[in-house]
Amino acid sequence: MIQALSRHQNWAKVAPWLAMLTTVLLFLAYQPTQVMFWALVNIPLYLYHQTEEHLYPGGFKDYMNQVVYRLPAGQEKLTDVKVFWINILFVWVAFSVFGLLSVSNIGFGLLIVIFSLMNCATHIIEGIKRRRWNPGLVMASIQTVVSIYAAWFITAHGLTHGLWWWMGTVIFSALAHLVLFKFVMAND
Template sequence: MVALLSRRQNWAKASPVLGIAVAVWLCMTFQPSQAIFWALVNIPLYLFHQTEEHFWPGGFKDYINHVLYELPDGEERLTDGKIFWINIIFVWIAFILFGLLSLYHLGFGLLIITFSMMNCSTHIEQAIRRKRWNPGLVMASVQMLISIYAAYFISTYGLTDKASWWTGTILFSAVVHIILYRFIMP
């Protein structure tokens, strides 16, 4: 089953449907005047971001392998299997977990926001450095702007002990990204 879902990023075909479903649920359950809305807004945004990266086979994988790593055709460092596990474990499962924990404390929503902002910044930085589009850039740009507002909103209207949560979420997000780049995508 995992082989079928990971081959040619078949799992990503669920991303736009899940993104729409989560966005509808979010809008029906919470209001933009509530901090929890902004704590969770990155969940559907990230699903749309994954759609841009992976919905069409190739995309992000080809960009990483052939543009970033400059590998010849036929060679891969980032495989369909790695992409599957990165996105299912580090995004889908983690965002569900931290989304649920956000209902307990908004700081976990800040974690979703800071993780998303770090990911978005890598897409934006690559576009600036390479002077070209990369799969995920459009949604990363939109998501970054919304994330900045979301971080401001929950920090201002609902987050207690801001310094501790900001420090913790930035450190956690940085460590996760380092693990991704050092050990999973070497």
């Protein structure tokens, strides 16, 4: 089943539908004047981001393999299976868990925001470095602006022990990205 879902990023066909559903649910459950709205706003945004990366226009896996890793056609460091696990575990599962935990402590919402900002930064830096579009860059640019505001809003409206949460979320997000990159770079 994993092979079928991962092949040609079949899982990504669900991303735009989940993005629209979570956008509607977010606006039904919360108002932009509420801190939970900003804690959870990156869940639908990240799903739109995944849509750009892997479905339309897509091509993230090929971009990484051919442009970033400079592998010849047919060779892959980033495979369909790795793309599947990265996006399902690190985004769909982790964001769901941290979204639920945000109900008990808004700091977990900050974690979603900071993780998203770090991912967005990789796309923006890559775009500047190579002076070209990369799959995910448009949404990363939008997400960055929204996430900066969300981080400010969460910090200013209800985050207790802000310094500790900021340090913890930055460290956690950096480590998660290091694990991600290590996973991608590992040989099969």
